[in-house]
Amino acid sequence: MDCAVAMNLEAAAMPESQEPLLEVCDLSLRRGQAVVLDGVNLALHPGETLGLIGESGAGKSTLALALIGLLRAPEVQLAGSMRFRGTELTRLREADYRRLRGNKIGLIFQDATAALNPCFTVGEQIAEPLKRHLGLSKWDRRERAAELMHSVGIPEPRLRLDAYPHELSGGMQQRVMIAIALACNPELLLADEPTSALDVTIQAQIMELILDRVRALNSSAIFVLHDLALGAQVCDRIAVMYAGQIVEEGPSDRVLASPLHPYTRGLKSCVVELGSRTLVPIPGQVPPLNAMPAGCRFAPRCPKAKAICGEQRPQAEIRDGRQVACWFID
Amino acid sequence: MQEPIFSLLDVERTYELRGRGWFHRASRQLKALDGVRLDLQRGDTLALVGESGSGKSTLIRLMLGLEPASDGRVLYGQRDLSQLDAEERKRFAREVAFIYQNARGSMNPRMRIEDILAEPIRLHGLCAESALPERVAALLDRVGLPTGLLQRFPSELSGGQIRRVAIARALAAEPQVIMADESVAGLDVSVQAQVLNLLRDLCREAGITLVFITHDLGVASYLCEKIAVLYLGRIVEQGPTDAILNTPRHPYTRALLQAFPRFDMPLKASLSGEIPSPVDLPKGCRFAGRCPQAQAACRETDPVLTALEAGRQVACLFPVAAA
Numbered sequence: 001m002d003c004a005v006a007m008n009l010e011a012a013a014m015p016e017s018q019e020p021l022l023e024v025c026d027l028s029l030r031r032g033q034a035v036v037l038d039g040v041n042l043a044l045h046p047g048e049t050l051g052l053i054g055e056s057g058a059g060k061s062t063l064a065l066a067l068i069g070l071l072r073a074p075e076v077q078l079a080g081s082m083r084f085r086g087t088e089l090t091r092l093r094e095a096d097y098r099r100l101r102g103n104k105i106g107l108i109f110q111d112a113t114a115a116l117n118p119c120f121t122v123g124e125q126i127a128e129p130l131k132r133h134l135g136l137s138k139w140d141r142r143e144r145a146a147e148l149m150h151s152v153g154i155p156e157p158r159l160r161l162d163a164y165p166h167e168l169s170g171g172m173q174q175r176v177m178i179a180i181a182l183a184c185n186p187e188l189l190l191a192d193e194p195t196s197a198l199d200v201t202i203q204a205q206i207m208e209l210i211l212d213r214v215r216a217l218n219s220s221a222i223f224v225l226h227d228l229a230l231g232a233q234v235c236d237r238i239a240v241m242y243a244g245q246i247v248e249e250g251p252s253d254r255v256l257a258s259p260l261h262p263y264t265r266g267l268k269s270c271v272v273e274l275g276s277r278t279l280v281p282i283p284g285q286v287p288p289l290n291a292m293p294a295g296c297r298f299a300p301r302c303p304k305a306k307a308i309c310g311e312q313r314p315q316a317e318i319r320d321g322r323q324v325a326c327w328f329i330d
Numbered sequence: 331m332q333e334p335i336f337s338l339l340d341v342e343r344t345y346e347l348r349g350r351g352w353f354h355r356a357s358r359q360l361k362a363l364d365g366v367r368l369d370l371q372r373g374d375t376l377a378l379v380g381e382s383g384s385g386k387s388t389l390i391r392l393m394l395g396l397e398p399a400s401d402g403r404v405l406y407g408q409r410d411l412s413q414l415d416a417e418e419r420k421r422f423a424r425e426v427a428f429i430y431q432n433a434r435g436s437m438n439p440r441m442r443i444e445d446i447l448a449e450p451i452r453l454h455g456l457c458a459e460s461a462l463p464e465r466v467a468a469l470l471d472r473v474g475l476p477t478g479l480l481q482r483f484p485s486e487l488s489g490g491q492i493r494r495v496a497i498a499r500a501l502a503a504e505p506q507v508i509m510a511d512e513s514v515a516g517l518d519v520s521v522q523a524q525v526l527n528l529l530r531d532l533c534r535e536a537g538i539t540l541v542f543i544t545h546d547l548g549v550a551s552y553l554c555e556k557i558a559v560l561y562l563g564r565i566v567e568q569g570p571t572d573a574i575l576n577t578p579r580h581p582y583t584r585a586l587l588q589a590f591p592r593f594d595m596p597l598k599a600s601l602s603g604e605i606p607s608p609v610d611l612p613k614g615c616r617f618a619g620r621c622p623q624a625q626a627a628c629r630e631t632d633p634v635l636t637a638l639e640a641g642r643q644v645a646c647l648f649p650v651a652a653a
Contacts, residue, residue, distance in 0.1 A: 055518040056489075170382075171604055196516075199381040199545055204589040204599040211597070226518065229591035256593060270523040272548035274590060275575050279523035279552065285488075 051235035106181030123161030250322020377550030380560035490521035569642035
């Protein structure tokens with residue numbers, strides 16, 4: 001699908017035709033010969049939450065890393081465009097990216113234990129973006145860090161300021177990382193599997209917290225998720241990725257309640273719900289990057305595949321308020 | 331009523347924590363398990379559910395005889411696990427298999443899949459050396475893997491494949507009981523569905539008794555006919571899966587169910603706070619500090635696991651009313 005179609009779709013979904021905060025047009029990412037991301041189109045409006053879902057190897061994390069400039073030339077080759085508030089990101093210099101990361105774009109990673117520096121107290125780590133981006137004084141930083149810790153639900157923040165990460169539980173470490181990500185009131189929050197290492201009870205707490213803070217700041221958020229039901233609960237829009245392409249994208253209630261793409265359907269029939277009686281796994285596995293099928297990348301695993309699917313790549317069409325890339329949409 | 335295959339009689343497991351420095355030598359106790367009673371019948375499929383720190387893994391380690399109980403008894407058949415002699419111990423190891431949480435980490439990285447699967451068969455002398463290759467190939471086939479993988483090393487296999495090899499190894503000695511610790515955590519949904527279906531079919535076909543640790547109630551309900559919910563070293567509720575899902579009677583079970591992500595329900599953080607430290611346990615009910623309906627009596631009296639209806643036990647002074 002080209003950008004004009006994407007724009008039309010967005011215009012149809014958003015009558016007030018607000019400028020998108022983030023716009024990704026025909027983005028491709030190559031690593032040597034391998035095409036890791038292929039023709040990705042996305043638009044995210046202020047205040048929206050988007051979920052990227054799909055199996056490992058779908059390119060969810062790669063897309064997130066490319067957006068924040070942690071995957072770029074010469075390591076990989078980018079083509080197409082990514083615009084954040086009108087700024088083209090694909091050609092942005094590292095120095096300018098540094099002004100965005102941790103400032104206008106906040107980041108939350110999956111493994112808080114690995115993401116936090118074990119040698120610094122959590123107070124120092126929360127204060128770092130406050131110093132770098134906002135230039136606050138030492139005293140102000142400490143005050144603000146304590147406020148932030150309070151806002152993410154850490155009890156007795158003033159006592160915990162001087163704690164090292166290992167002195168906190170997994171849930172508390174994740175809260176610290178959220179505090180760091182939100183320190184400069186970002187316009188976009190990127191969260192890569194923020195709760196997959198946590199218990200369900202803590203997961204619900206952390207997700208509620210992230211949504212609450214995102215809404216309070218009127219920011220947008222992109223979640224990389226593997227749990228479809230969680231995606232339905234926290235995301236306004238869902239983009240289903242398969243082998244580096246977006247196969248279906250649209251409002252989460254429609255995409256997940258009545259999926260149109262066979263892959264989205266397949267994913268949904270694998271989800272274990274409370275009291276599930278049967279699970280129907282998708283046969284086969286994601287093809288390796290060096291042996292991608294020529295036509296539709298999902299064709300070898302697709303129950304509906306016909307001759308054309310193996311030969312030509314389907315272009316995304318707009319159906320029922322979403323983009324779907326399949327030759328045989330019902 | 332047939333004889334239970336496993337019985338836990340008021341099992342307790344405490345760890346001594348040594349105080350810091352000369353002046354703090356008074357040691358404290360960490361109670362990982364406290365007064366656990368559990369009967370497992372032949373052919374049962376039981377899920378142990380609870381948050382991290384609830385004692386699930388400790389319980390399974392005790393049932394495998396990897397750790398002694400500090401108090402109480404773990405019976406396998408009629409025999410106390412701590413009193414098995416060498417021969418009984420070996421028979422126990424053949425009859426009760428364990429699938430570790432970290433499947434890759436539980437395999438020797440320098441052994442080929444073929445040898446990993448052959449080891450338990452050789453150890454227990456289950457077949458002649460000449461019949462071994464055929465038997466190993468049949469095992470791999472049983473878990474749906476191509477025999478081409480036999481010559482590979484664990485590091486060459488994907489996450490889903492390595493879990494299947496772990497299951498095949500557990501089946502190698504034809505066990506009667508399989509215990510598995512979070513065997514599908516961290517897998518993609520489609521691979522997870524494959525592994526769950528495989529485990530379910532194997533247990534049904536061979537009539538294997540299954541004890542499955544998981545923090546995912548969905549997985550528990552798919553795989554097991556019974557669920558035991560643990561909190562801070564105690565079983566707080568146990569019973570048939572359907573009954574527990576439909577009418578949870580313990581507030582903790584209900585909170586776990588509410589926190590489970592669902593397509594048709596909004597996100598709900600049903601519990602505040604985290605599981606407290608198992609050192610210095612509070613008087614009264616352990617869950618009272620986080621319980622949305624705790625009353626004064628809950629902080630005074632420690633509820634015991636009592637039968638509510640057939641096969642259903644709850645440890646709560648004020649159980650949630652059955653809907």
